[in-house]
Amino acid sequence: MDAFYASVELLRYPQLRGQPVVIGGRRDQRPQQLSDGSWHYARLRDYVGRGVITTSTYEARALGVHSAMGMMKAAALAPDAILLPVDFDAYRHYSRLFKQAVTQIAPVMEDRGIDEIYLDLSDVPGAQDGTPDDPLAGIRDLAQRIKQAVFDATGLTCSIGITPNKLLSKICSELDKPNGLTLLTLDEVPTRIWPLPVKRINGIGPKATQKLQTLGVETIGQLAQCELDWLIDHFGGNYGQWLYRAARGDDNRPVVTYSEPKSLSRETTFERDLHPRQDREQLGEVFTRLCQQVAADLLRKGYAGRTVGIKLRDDAFKTVTRSITLPHPTRDAATIRHWAGQCLKTVPLERRLRLLGVKVENLQKGDGTEPAPSDREKGPQTLPLFDGV
Known part of the structure; x- marks a missing residue:
């Protein structure tokens, strides 16, 4: 989806x-309609805090402002850009x-994720149709049908990359945004993919990009010219072999229609650093809310x-x-809060905090078992955040 949150x-x-509009503000920065019918919008220049841009x-983006x-x-960079708060309920609705x-x-x-999918079009009627002059006519028409269906359902545009595999489709979906x-085709990889910078490959992050650049490798084509043994020497066996295949557009991963999440988490970055003692009450409220949000996520996803x-x-x-x-x-909020608090007691809290997060892992379907009565008694209201500090 194109600039999904902003487009919603x-x-x-x-x-x-x-x-220029930036998404990432607080709820109190919602636009206000004035008595004369005009609107008042928060501006980026008026923001004070340590928040980050969602999208x-x-x-x-043309002004250099990115997620x-x-x-x-x-x-x-863009002091006059309009600032809007995030509304994840709306984004989830349009995602569905x-x-x-x-x-x-x-x-x-x-x-x-909320704004991105892979599709296997192999057996979709019409996908294999074509003409001698345009063998991809069927797949092109199918893509236009998908784009129109998305627009009719949401009023939003999307960008599509259609290739033989997921790695190349990910790259191509971002080449001609928006809409x-x-x-x-694989034959076109040398002419259309190799001139791109290596960071365009999903899986080559900032650290790997920097290391490749220090080794004189800046484009995907230069990466494709690297010997396998050389890549393994510099990046290890697994990642070196993957880099070798990825540069050539080689990816045999199937489209996976179902997968179990490994964890669910919530975290927040504070507008100002909070002190474990002086801001104990505020930290406690945030900590409890994060635990409750994780519990709600577990319940919603089953x-x-x-x-x-x-x-x-x-x-x-x-x-x-x-x-x-x-x-x-x-998936009980009080139980999660209790044990997260026990984890917290093992951390020496000597400095101000800028971020706090809670995670639940080792997931399984179902509601689990009911917490022991002793855990229930230690509910969010009676659990101090920083015992012993």
Whole structure:
């Protein structure tokens, strides 16, 4: 989906189309309609805090503002950009709509998140049709049908990459955004894929990109010229072999229609660093809310988990994680809160905190077992956050 969160917001505020808009503000930064019918919008220049951008419109991206960028940094680049709060309920709603529309045409779907899917079009009627002059005519028409179905269901546009495999389709879906359609055969990999920078391959992150650049490898074509043994020497056996295949567009992963999540988590970055003692009450409220949100996620998705963990990041950007495995799975908020609190007691809390998170792992279907009465008694109201500090 094209700039998905931002595009959903533009359905709500169509008057903002064509303007730089950033998604990631707080609820109190919702647009306000004034008595004369005009609207007042929060501006990025007025933001104070340490929040990060969730996404932005293409007009904002043209100014250098991108997702995961700090708001304050973005404000220096685009001070007049409009700032809107996130609304995940709305985004999940439109996500369900577009996926339902797509699977009416191509039912073999791999769900890759709220705004991205893979489809296996091999057996979809019409996909193999073509003419001597245009052997891909059938697949092109099918892609247009999918795009139209998404638009009819949501009012939103999407970009599609159609290739022989998932790795190449991921690359191609991003080549002609927004509202793009890119078709690619394996024969075209040298001319259309190799000139691209290596970071365009999903799985080559910032660290690997930097290391490749220090080794003189900047494009996918240069990576394809590297010897397998050389890549293994520099990147290890598994990753080196994967780099060798990925540069050649070699990917045999199937479209997986169902997979079990490994964990569910919630975390938050504070607007200001919070002190374990001085801000104890506020931290306790946030900690309890995170546990309740994780429990609600487990309930909604139909899972329970045996391992409860926490994540902390202090003002020196040091990240600490702790976890504990329970004898029985749970999705009870009070039980999660209790054991997350036990994890917290093992961490020396000597610095201010900038991030706090809660995770439940070792998931299984069902509601798990009921927590012991002693756990229930230690509910969120009576559990101090930082015992012994």
